[in-house]
Amino acid sequence: MSRYTVALASALMLLAPVVQAQLTPTATTSSTGNPATAAAATAPLYPALPSETPDEFHAPVDGHDYVKRSVMIPMRDGVKLNTVIIVPRGASRAPMLLTRTPYNAAELTAHAESSQLESILQGYDNAADVVVQGGYIRVMQDVRGKHGSEGDYVMTRPPAGSTFNPTPVDHSTDTWDTIEWLTHNVPESNGKVGIIGISYDGYLPLMALVHPHPALKASVPMNPMVDGWRGDDWFHNGAFRQGSLSYILEQVATRRSEVKWYSSHYDEYDTFLRAGSAGALARQRGLDQIGFWRKLSSHPAYDKFWQEQAVDQVLARQPVKVPTMLVHSWWDAEDIYGALAVYKAIKPLDRDNQVYLVMGPWNHGGAIDEGSKLGALRFGSDTSLHFRQEILRPFLDHYLKDEAPPLNIAAVSAFETGSNKWRALDRWPSGCNSGCSTTPTALKLAPDSKLALGRAPVAAPAVPAKATAYDEYVSDPAKPVPYRARPILPVGYDEAKGLTWPRWLVDDQREASGRPDVLSYTSEVLTAPVKISGEPIAHLLAATSGTDADWVVKLIDVYPDQVAAQPEMGGYQLMVSADIFRGRYRESLSEAKALTPDTPLAYRFALPAANHVFLPGHRIMVQIQSSWFPLYDRNPQTFVPNIFFAQPADYRKATQRIYHDSYIELPLISSKR
Numbered sequence: 001m002s003r004y005t006v007a008l009a010s011a012l013m014l015l016a017p018v019v020q021a022q023l024t025p026t027a028t029t030s031s032t033g034n035p036a037t038a039a040a041a042t043a044p045l046y047p048a049l050p051s052e053t054p055d056e057f058h059a060p061v062d063g064h065d066y067v068k069r070s071v072m073i074p075m076r077d078g079v080k081l082n083t084v085i086i087v088p089r090g091a092s093r094a095p096m097l098l099t100r101t102p103y104n105a106a107e108l109t110a111h112a113e114s115s116q117l118e119s120i121l122q123g124y125d126n127a128a129d130v131v132v133q134g135g136y137i138r139v140m141q142d143v144r145g146k147h148g149s150e151g152d153y154v155m156t157r158p159p160a161g162s163t164f165n166p167t168p169v170d171h172s173t174d175t176w177d178t179i180e181w182l183t184h185n186v187p188e189s190n191g192k193v194g195i196i197g198i199s200y201d202g203y204l205p206l207m208a209l210v211h212p213h214p215a216l217k218a219s220v221p222m223n224p225m226v227d228g229w230r231g232d233d234w235f236h237n238g239a240f241r242q243g244s245l246s247y248i249l250e251q252v253a254t255r256r257s258e259v260k261w262y263s264s265h266y267d268e269y270d271t272f273l274r275a276g277s278a279g280a281l282a283r284q285r286g287l288d289q290i291g292f293w294r295k296l297s298s299h300p301a302y303d304k305f306w307q308e309q310a311v312d313q314v315l316a317r318q319p320v321k322v323p324t325m326l327v328h329s330w331w332d333a334e335d336i337y338g339a340l341a342v343y344k345a346i347k348p349l350d351r352d353n354q355v356y357l358v359m360g361p362w363n364h365g366g367a368i369d370e371g372s373k374l375g376a377l378r379f380g381s382d383t384s385l386h387f388r389q390e391i392l393r394p395f396l397d398h399y400l401k402d403e404a405p406p407l408n409i410a411a412v413s414a415f416e417t418g419s420n421k422w423r424a425l426d427r428w429p430s431g432c433n434s435g436c437s438t439t440p441t442a443l444k445l446a447p448d449s450k451l452a453l454g455r456a457p458v459a460a461p462a463v464p465a466k467a468t469a470y471d472e473y474v475s476d477p478a479k480p481v482p483y484r485a486r487p488i489l490p491v492g493y494d495e496a497k498g499l500t501w502p503r504w505l506v507d508d509q510r511e512a513s514g515r516p517d518v519l520s521y522t523s524e525v526l527t528a529p530v531k532i533s534g535e536p537i538a539h540l541l542a543a544t545s546g547t548d549a550d551w552v553v554k555l556i557d558v559y560p561d562q563v564a565a566q567p568e569m570g571g572y573q574l575m576v577s578a579d580i581f582r583g584r585y586r587e588s589l590s591e592a593k594a595l596t597p598d599t600p601l602a603y604r605f606a607l608p609a610a611n612h613v614f615l616p617g618h619r620i621m622v623q624i625q626s627s628w629f630p631l632y633d634r635n636p637q638t639f640v641p642n643i644f645f646a647q648p649a650d651y652r653k654a655t656q657r658i659y660h661d662s663y664i665e666l667p668l669i670s671s672k673r
Helices: 003-023 027-032 035-041 128-134 171-185 200-207 244-252 268-275 278-284 291-297 311-315 338-349 383-400 501-506
Strands: 066-074 080-088 094-101 137-142 189-198 216-222 324-329 355-360 412-416 421-425 436-446 450-455 470-475 519-522 530-534 537-544 550-558 573-582 601-606 610-614 619-625 654-659 663-671
Touching: 066 171, 080 171, 094 128, 094 171, 094 200, 094 383, 128 383, 171 189, 171 200, 189 200, 189 383, 200 216, 200 311, 200 338, 216 338, 216 383, 244 278, 244 291, 268 278, 278 291, 311 338, 324 338, 324 383, 338 355, 355 383, 383 412, 412 610, 436 619, 450 519, 450 619, 501 573, 537 550, 550 610, 573 601, 573 610
Parallel strands: 094 137, 094 189, 189 216, 216 324, 324 355, 355 412
Antiparallel strands: 066 080, 080 137, 412 421, 436 450, 436 663, 470 654, 519 619, 530 610, 530 663, 537 601, 537 654, 537 663, 550 573, 550 619
């Protein structure tokens, strides 16, 4: 140690008592508890400088091409909803385009820090080019109970006055009250409002139609949540969609969605398999504290809880009063059921031809993104841009602007996959406007894993009086069939991180076709195009050695062995339509019943709609399996009252038999010429 170090150490030792005396309150101060003395003892050791941060900062926005306002709009029960209003600078008599959301209105209107309106709206949930080019006032509002809004949050709040919502407020009344305020407090507007949104934000434009405000002139539900049990977010035909767990946790646990689902395995297949049942994993992650999860897990069947809030059935009770454009995606991984269910429900009530339908080759919400491709598929043009510029904007302009330009769009705009062409139709389902017809045609399972086309029987497959041909496989819950190639990453939307959930429905199905617990049936090579428009319907005659079973049916377009223009598509197995059915609901969707073991039973369920051409040189394939994991929870294959709470001993192997009496009913388009 140097002499300088020794001297420094000695000095510090001498100063230590002085420093300690300055930093430590005296015995007198702490014993008396005198506030003034205590404050003096803990005061800063240096004089305060004037703070360089203003009490309130006002950012200059003179160079912005918009003016943004944040207001709290009162509802009829006194609850105030946070609302962001963005007015194009210099706007006068401009229509308003409203989106209501649980996903943070402030963030959805600030996708970028920019002085340009189109830049701040460039992202979910905005058709930015349509908003800017049309000169619309953009309005985004947090639904009650979320982010900046007051009130109680209830997932897809049931209609007011129903069994599960005895209050007088719902999303319909909140929309009415919001529009009432907007029409009186936005002086730059013409008093006309359109409502638009995707997914949950697409469900809300449907609820706006229940008791529509007179100023509501257009509604655009895109990929809407409609019936969470039949075929949208929570279940498909009774089978639970396990990706819902992370969504429910993040969406409902806190007002501002701060709680996040954590990863415990790189491969989600391992996460869900090792947890056991969906209910066990939910409990591990704290979902039993969340009201919506408790409701969902206690209503596994299609009972009154689900039936009363099925939006298509709510809207089917009244005539259409507001021009409505329903937007559907052929490969929607979240809400592939809702838009077409609503169309079927309300089109018969459309006395003034105000219901429009658009169906594009997109994933969930893909209509506002770049639309020339999806996964490995190429469409030859930007289908999303075509929709926004040639269909959506003319629709909005016609119904919302003072000098309404004429509207020249088809009642149904349907992209035809396979041929990659837009079709203008007068109704759905139809393959063309004239000169063709839809013929139900059976795609029959045949020996040697073959498929054969023939006219569909009138009735479901009859239970054979004696043994008939069948194929069988063993379904093992310990080794469920993955829904896509492993490792399976979490549900997510950042492709840069490898999160490709939005396009899994166009994954190549070859890996599944090679598994021993997946049956594959393939047609001969097609020599002429085969076109379908509508819902394929699965007619299965099946038996299980267990007392419950799931049945997954996939309709697949098999590409030629070599595709010169795109070599990676050689032999590609593209799902055109696919779904799952939980066997316990064979007799009644609202009441589970055990299956009789080793007994052929008939099952009938619709697959998602398609508008597809199987081209010459391609083949048609059908795959059948009994698990689709971890997309859907495992069926224990032993009947239990509630699969959410199945125990490890309940999960057992079962031998599944698929009889050749089974077939897929195709909505085949036949030319009359």
